[in-house]
Amino acid sequence: MKENMEIDTHDITGHLKDIDRVTLEQVTKTEQEALWDELVRSYHYLGYQKMIGQRIKYLVRSGERVIGAISYNRPVQRVGARDTYIGWTEAKRQELLKYVVSNNRYLILPWVHVRYLASHVLALSLKQVQKDWESRFGVRPVLAETFIDISQYRGTCYKAANWIYVGETRGFGKVGKGYVYHGNQKAVYLYELDHDWRKKLELPSQATPSRLTPSQIRQQEERRMLLGKPDWDERILASCGLDEQAVAGLGDDLADYLQAFVGSCVNSKQADLLAVYVKGLFSDLDRKSIEPIALRYSDKTGVRNLQMFFNQGKVSQESLLHIHQAHVIELLGEADGMANVDGSDFPKKGKHSVGVARQHCGILGKTDNCQAGVFAGYSSSQGYALLDRRLYVPKKWFGDDYRKRYTQCGVPDDLTFKTKNELALDMLKDCRDRGAPFRWIGCDSAFGADREFLAGLPADCYYFADVRENQ
Numbered sequence: 140m141k142e143n144m145e146i147d148t149h150d151i152t153g154h155l156k157d158i159d160r161v162t163l164e165q166v167t168k169t170e171q172e173a174l175w176d177e178l179v180r181s182y183h184y185l186g187y188q189k190m191i192g193q194r195i196k197y198l199v200r201s202g203e204r205v206i207g208a209i210s211y212n213r214p215v216q217r218v219g220a221r222d223t224y225i226g227w228t229e230a231k232r233q234e235l236l237k238y239v240v241s242n243n244r245y246l247i248l249p250w251v252h253v254r255y256l257a258s259h260v261l262a263l264s265l266k267q268v269q270k271d272w273e274s275r276f277g278v279r280p281v282l283a284e285t286f287i288d289i290s291q292y293r294g295t296c297y298k299a300a301n302w303i304y305v306g307e308t309r310g311f312g313k314v315g316k317g318y319v320y321h322g323n324q325k326a327v328y329l330y331e332l333d334h335d336w337r338k339k340l341e342l343p344s345q346a347t348p349s350r351l352t353p354s355q356i357r358q359q360e361e362r363r364m365l366l367g368k369p370d371w372d373e374r375i376l377a378s379c380g381l382d383e384q385a386v387a388g389l390g391d392d393l394a395d396y397l398q399a400f401v402g403s404c405v406n407s408k409q410a411d412l413l414a415v416y417v418k419g420l421f422s423d424l425d426r427k428s429i430e431p432i433a434l435r436y437s438d439k440t441g442v443r444n445l446q447m448f449f450n451q452g453k454v455s456q457e458s459l460l461h462i463h464q465a466h467v468i469e470l471l472g473e474a475d476g477m478a479n480v481d482g483s484d485f486p487k488k489g490k491h492s493v494g495v496a497r498q499h500c501g502i503l504g505k506t507d508n509c510q511a512g513v514f515a516g517y518s519s520s521q522g523y524a525l526l527d528r529r530l531y532v533p534k535k536w537f538g539d540d541y542r543k544r545y546t547q548c549g550v551p552d553d554l555t556f557k558t559k560n561e562l563a564l565d566m567l568k569d570c571r572d573r574g575a576p577f578r579w580i581g582c583d584s585a586f587g588a589d590r591e592f593l594a595g596l597p598a599d600c601y602y603f604a605d606v607r608e609n610q
């Protein structure tokens with residue numbers, strides 16, 4: 140410690156009520172900031188390097204005597220556990236992150252041993268930082284975050300000060316545009332500086348998560364570990380323009396995305412199976428069907444569990460679809476966006492999948508045993524994504540010859556036959572009704588040659604429709 144920064148190092152022990160009044164002194168950009176820097180550099184286990192950007196530093200005093208230091212700075216850009224708890228979209232996170240502050244350093248000097256002091260200082264600092272941050276930076280924070288090294292600390296004082304444990308980091312740090320694994324996992328805690336923070340940030344009330352039990356948090360982390368396994372399909376990565384470095388944090392991104400769909404599952408086991416299947420689709424497996432996916436990411440009993448999940452699981456597919464569409468509209472929606480409809484066919488060897496029949500199979504370029512689907516896509520200057528889908532069930536499936544198979548496959552009794560073009564019109568109408576903004580519609584000649592289809596398109600839209608050369 141430099142001579143002009145000498146500090147009393149005599150022991151202080153006892154109870155909070157036995158020591159002089161505890162106060163905070165803001166020292167950011169004052170002469171005393173050098174003392175704060177030196178104390179943290181000398182006695183905090185992480186040391187100190189110069190903070191960049193918005194920050195507020197406090198010396199902690201008992202009477203006139205310095206007994207600690209604490210600071211807040213701008214929040215971490217991406218934290219899976221925090222962002223899941225808040226429930227915001229990527230766009231909302233970028234817009235509202237300024238209302239979060241990060242408690243990045245906290246030090247009670249090593250010769251100070253006063254019961255309840257640590258949680259008391261935290262409470263004082265939370266009250267003070269909200270005012271000081273608004274005064275200095277013009278924004279009144281509503282949430283505070285902190286990260287605790289679980290290999291060294293238990294977070295006792297944060298728990299005592301009513302901070303909320305929301306999960307753990309995965310042990311990745313950002314380097315350039317990508318993420319590198321450093322293995323140092325930390326517990327993530329949040330404090331609600333304003334109890335009406337959701338309302339003030341105009342976040343949907345239905346996004347408010349219930350307090351998770353330790354078991355539920357453990358399940359979430361296990362899903363993150365599963366989704367983070369680096370066995371991605373290189374073809375998928377290449378098609379998305381992602382290199383190895385850029386995908387180091389892809390598992391966290393996928394876990395955050397899937398978390399929005401958990402509410403559509405009946406229980407956490409179904410959420411686990413959903414994660415297993417999605418991970419399998421992104422994997423480097425040669426065959427991405429239920430059995431090889433379950434064998435890699437589960438065990439032998441997992442094969443049956445995953446089969447039952449798809450055959451009998453009472454998951455609301457409409458709910459899954461609506462959540463997906465809301466994401467697409469939030470991220471890509473523009474008034475002059477474009478909707479596209481097209482068919483896609485899937486060769487099949489068996490005869491027991493819904494809608495299987497000998498019919499034209501576009502991917503094979505001939506009539507063969509297959510299923511046929513109709514899909515709606517969306518594109519704008521922000522990107523593109525699938526928006527809806529329908530399975531085409533051939534007319535003969537509604538006849539007596541297919542009645543037994545119809546029943547065995549669990550086809551709803553109220554399903555009626557519709558042509559592919561009728562299914563496409565239904566999807567466009569449904570997407571519009573759910574808020575998808577588009578001014579343009581595109582389709583190939585299978586749709587463009589159908590005058591009834593063109594006449595059924597929204598009157599306020601323009602269309603680009605391919606037609607056959609003889610029309």
